[in-house]
Amino acid sequence: xxxxxxxxxxxxxxxxxxxxxxxxxxxxPDGVTVLxxxxxxxxxxxxxxxxxxxxxSSICGSCAMRINGQATLACKTKVSSVSQPGATVxxxxxxxxxVLKDLIVDFEIFWNKINDIGPWLKxxxxxxxxxxxxxxxxxxxxxxxxxxxxxxxCVSDCxxxxxxxxxxxxxxxxxAYRFVxxxxxxxxxxxxxxxxxxxxxxxxxxxxxCVEVCPKGxxxxxxxxxxxxEAEAAGFTNHNGVRHSKVFAESVQExxxxxxxxxxxxxxxxxxxxxSLVPVGLRSFLHGKIPPTGPFHxxxxxxxxxxRIFEELEAxx
Amino acid sequence: xxxxxxxxxxxxxxxPELYQSTLAVTEALGIDLVELEGAACTGAGVLSxxxxxxxxxxxxxxxxxxxxxxxxxxxxxxxCHGVMCQANARLQKDPAxxxxxxxxxxxxxxxxxxxxxxxxxxxxxxxxxxxDALQAKMVKRLGDLRAAPFYGCYIVRPSWVLGYDEKPERQxxxxxxxxxxxxESVEYTGKDKCCGFPILTMNRENSLKMTGTHVLEAQTxxxxxxxxxxxLCHLNLDGSQVEASGAVNEHLExxxxxxxxxxxVALGIAPxxxxxxxxxxxxxxxxxxxxx
Numbered sequence: 283x284x285x286x287x288x289x290x291x292x293x294x295x296x297x298x299x300x301x302x303x304x305x306x307x308x309x310x311p312d313g314v315t316v317l318x319x320x321x322x323x324x325x326x327x328x329x330x331x332x333x334x335x336x337x338x339s340s341i342c343g344s345c346a347m348r349i350n351g352q353a354t355l356a357c358k359t360k361v362s363s364v365s366q367p368g369a370t371v372x373x374x375x376x377x378x379x380x381v382l383k384d385l386i387v388d389f390e391i392f393w394n395k396i397n398d399i400g401p402w403l404k405x406x407x408x409x410x411x412x413x414x415x416x417x418x419x420x421x422x423x424x425x426x427x428x429x430x431x432x433x434x435x436c437v438s439d440c441x442x443x444x445x446x447x448x449x450x451x452x453x454x455x456x457x458a459y460r461f462v463x464x465x466x467x468x469x470x471x472x473x474x475x476x477x478x479x480x481x482x483x484x485x486x487x488x489x490x491x492c493v494e495v496c497p498k499g500x501x502x503x504x505x506x507x508x509x510x511x512e513a514e515a516a517g518f519t520n521h522n523g524v525r526h527s528k529v530f531a532e533s534v535q536e537x538x539x540x541x542x543x544x545x546x547x548x549x550x551x552x553x554x555x556x557x558s559l560v561p562v563g564l565r566s567f568l569h570g571k572i573p574p575t576g577p578f579h580x581x582x583x584x585x586x587x588x589x590r591i592f593e594e595l596e597a598x599x
Numbered sequence: 600x601x602x603x604x605x606x607x608x609x610x611x612x613x614x615p616e617l618y619q620s621t622l623a624v625t626e627a628l629g630i631d632l633v634e635l636e637g638a639a640c641t642g643a644g645v646l647s648x649x650x651x652x653x654x655x656x657x658x659x660x661x662x663x664x665x666x667x668x669x670x671x672x673x674x675x676x677x678x679c680h681g682v683m684c685q686a687n688a689r690l691q692k693d694p695a696x697x698x699x700x701x702x703x704x705x706x707x708x709x710x711x712x713x714x715x716x717x718x719x720x721x722x723x724x725x726x727x728x729x730x731d732a733l734q735a736k737m738v739k740r741l742g743d744l745r746a747a748p749f750y751g752c753y754i755v756r757p758s759w760v761l762g763y764d765e766k767p768e769r770q771x772x773x774x775x776x777x778x779x780x781x782x783e784s785v786e787y788t789g790k791d792k793c794c795g796f797p798i799l800t801m802n803r804e805n806s807l808k809m810t811g812t813h814v815l816e817a818q819t820x821x822x823x824x825x826x827x828x829x830x831l832c833h834l835n836l837d838g839s840q841v842e843a844s845g846a847v848n849e850h851l852e853x854x855x856x857x858x859x860x861x862x863x864v865a866l867g868i869a870p871x872x873x874x875x876x877x878x879x880x881x882x883x884x885x886x887x888x889x890x891x
Binding site for chain 2: 484507
């Protein structure tokens with residue numbers, strides 16, 4: 283089969299700005315991966331093309347890049363799975379990290395964030411003579427997060443990091459859960475106190491990008507949400523995120539559906555924040571945004587059953 | 600064509616124009632709706648974050664209400680849609696879990712068998728009505744208009760609970776629909792990104808920056824309007840566009856329409872009947888363009 287690649291090239295030492303270069307390969311095997319094709323280009327067509335790779339088996343995490351706009355491992359992606367026969371596959375470097383050359387990005391940002399969460403076991407008391415003994419059951423919750431191969435695909439496509447480089451981001455926060463959830467770690471409370479600060483768990487928007495692009499099924503967002511639950515349970519409740527979550531649940535429990543105005547107002551922790559809602563509230567009113575059922579938040583028919591379900595399942599929790 | 604209609608909280612609250620335009624468009628297309636008056640909020644991802652089983656139970660209850668009518672379910676919110684599809688996937692995958700959840704529905708005489716079909720209005724238009732039937736009812740081609748699609752996260756991710764493997768064409772439904780209505784679909788990177796709304800109360804700066812970035816990109820690419828199937832995105836893209844201008848230090852003024860508002864215009868429904876005056880970013884100039 284023929285493979286057509288459109289590769290984003292950029293050498294900061296010489297190029298004014300990035301540009302796309304097209305490569306065409308013929309007689310490629312049907313199962314050719316994007317990485318196979320890129321290596322073929324580098325070996326046989328254009329030796330100036332820079333890319334990073336190692337194991338070619340989705341283990342080392344070196345070849346994360348954007349293929350047709352979405353981060354993934356080039357070694358795990360068959361050309362035939364991302365394009366119709368003969369169609370062009372667009373290959374770009376991973377996002378949210380500066381390009382060193384072509385498809386190689388600088389991972390310093392990535393590693394700094396990992397370092398920021400304290401990625402080592404913090405134990406208390408004397409070390410055991412031999413290894414720590416832990417019940418198997420107590421480690422099962424960590425299987426998801428330890429599957430991370432640090433490829434940076436989630437960081438590349440995180441929509442919050444694109445807006446705010448100070449966000450700890452999906453990879454580091456999933457790693458954070460790996461220690462919060464580890465029964466050997468004695469600093470869970472301190473850790474959670476750190477992770478709920480600005481740039482931490484409450485800055486995630488739930489956009490599912492990290493879940494979608496992770497090549498190892500880590501689902502970082504799920505661990506961020508787990509950290510939120512752990513933090514609230516540990517008493518870190520003075521946060522708009524916690525207020526938002528609580529008021530949301532109360533509103534649905536009481537009436538069966540969400541009272542948006544109350545949610546917005548009661549989520550805000552300070553008067554200044556509450557006042558920031560006034561302009562948009564006023565604009566809504568002036569534009570005649572009156573709910574079709576009237577301005578008052580009525581109870582849905584069957585609200586008593588919704589309330590009962592809450593009581594049954596919240597108690598169980 | 601008949602559906603159990605799940606409008607969601609925002610269409611019945613802060614975005615009445617979405618409810619209004621949905622009713623107008625479905626009527627024009629001959630789609631019968633039976634509104635699920637007693638259905639609960641899906642939880643919008645917030646309840647499932649607090650208590651996954653609780654959220655799944657509330658959604659199972661809604662699916663059971665649709666099942667009682669013997670109808671597929673239609674929603675009009677990307678977020679509701681995604682949350683429902685995620686819940687349905689969990690319920691369908693694990694019969695023991697479904698059975699456990701059904702115990703909480705039994706006191707109300709409800710039971711969910713796991714078979715409710717869930718469709719967003721966008722999917723209904725593209726898959727059930729079909730472009731041929733839609734175009735046959737069009738009275739106005741939206742020529743000369745450039746519309747930037749904005750999906751909303753939950754109708755695109757995670758792709759495996761939204762049937763994208765079986766129907767990869769779902770990735771471009773908005774673009775295809777826009778073009779079918781005679782307008783030009785604006786290509787830009789923001790179309791499937793997050794609008795920032797979920798963190799508006801937690802990190803307002805980031806939230807507004809996200810919205811501002813996407814509106815600015817669409818505007819810079821020459822969009823006359825943005826169109827979204829998600830009322831939560833609409834709250835930010837339209838409702839907070841003034842504040843988002845400040846966040847990106849650019850003047851933003853791009854009207855943002857709900858999906859049925861755009862479709863409604865092509866069907867010849869009067870802008871007023873589509874609630875176009877309730878959109879926060881002024882749609883007057885757009886309405887003038889529509890009338891050409």
